[in-house]
Amino acid sequence: MPTFEYSAIGADGALVVGRANARDELELDRELEARGATLASAKPVRSAQGPVSGRLSHVDLIALTTQLATISGAGVHIVEGLEGISKRMTRVASRAVLEDVVKHLRSGLMLSEALDRHPRSFPDIYRASLRAGEASGSIDKVLLRLAKYLEWSRGIRGMAIQALIYPSILMLSLVGLVATAASLALSRWVFVRALASYRSASS
Template sequence: MPAFAYQALDANGKTLRGVLQGDTARAVRGALRERGLNPLSVGEVNEGGSKSRSVFARRTLGAAQLALLTRQLATLIGAGLPIDEALGALSEQAENERQRGLTVSLRARVMEGASLAQAMAEFPDSFPDIFRATVAAGEQSGQLDRVLEKLADYAEARDALSQKILAALAYPLLLTLVAVAVVTGLLTWVVPQIVGVFQNLHQTLPLATRALIALSAFLRSWGWLLLIALIALATIARLSLRNESTRYRWHALLLRLPLVGRLARAANTARATRTLALLASSAVPLLDALGIAAQVVPNLPMREALKRAAFKVREGSAFSRALGESGQFPPVALRLIASGERSGQLPRMLDEAAAQQQRELDRWMTALTAVLGPAVILAVGAMVLFIVLAILLPIFNLNQMVK
């Protein structure tokens, strides 16, 4: 029985939203009228398909919400509840209509006879390929609760990695924005009021003062044009990166940069190996795992390296050798993978490779944050020093300029 999201008016004219199960939208409208509600819109909860379907279904779950939902489902199934009852319990305690609509729809598909993985496949924006493949393997092996626990750990680790990168970059970025705002304010408002006095003396000003006056005049006259140009360049760059070949060249350039390349390589390697560890430990075939892992790696050259490795593994090559031939992955990770292949403990060594790359990324992010902050402060200090000197130099020579 499908699930339908609705909007309806109660007797007081208040708009209510919710999710009901029914055979058809007409049946759901009838059920709402029996409750004394006036239905405004009713749409089937499904992420694909027609435009008339509910807005609840078109919104995806965030990483933290997905991790929480997965862990709760694992706990309930581990406690012995059938999947449909576990999903029903989750729908009752859902925090918002989006989660409630999703869990109700999943429960409806499961009650129709679909597996949990098949039900998730109807919501690809909320449940990525790795979730669907891993859940399918867990259902086949009879270890769905354990697999869901690993999926929850994976989702939380991936979200923590993203949050850690954002937190590390937030301070230097905020400092840069404040510095640009301060310097721009000095040049466009403070400097003109001070150096305007020197221009009336009709004497040759020091080079630094003339440069400061010219820069201030340019920003006051053409600052708006400069801002428009920067916005236009950012828009053009963003549109250009939608082209896969352009994005591939940009990602390849990032990997060649001294520090940024190391960070990008570590982050993408950690994501790939963690995904492979989860899939391999859940009995997903290696070739299928490589295809899924390639989709979760955002860097295109490294994604292509995983796809080529899958092709070579299909031809009989060892996984570590196939991955190493691309030259895109760190040697330490490749050695750990090779050790796992020789010992028959590939999932554990893949997990160890992910942890090692995570430590490497944390170390470099800490170093980068420690360098960028003082560097921005020094740059701002140098600019302010230049402004102060450019203003003071004419004052030092004021007696000669007056004579």
């Protein structure tokens, strides 16, 4: 989604300058109008650098969301909170993603807009929920619900993996038993045939 630099007239008549993601100027105009501002001018911004490669792990995403919910609820500025979280990330890819998010927050993007640059790290439902939270002013509650949802999905994923592993182990054990029984039966058959041949030769 393109990024636009825009200038607008606020509800109080003051000039507002900023950046926002929108499909086109018409969508940008509608978004600003919903905020009580009137678009004066807009131009697309070409980023000199594409989105950072790599992605957050599911575990890092849960930790990030939980910490963001706590930070937001405590009234800490989201940029400062993200900077602190990124420094504590042990995975290089996760740290690079968060540093890129912080950079674009400082350039004027909203949190959901900065996360839009990393769809591999932040699912569609995650970013859509944040946009709704930003619009309603309840981003801390949205983050808390997202953290609970991610924890729940990890639990479901773990149970699904266990449900797949157990039948596999059972099947391997069954195959082993069948192979052992077949081997014993074959050995017995060979022994009986050999014994019969010996008796036939002796008589």
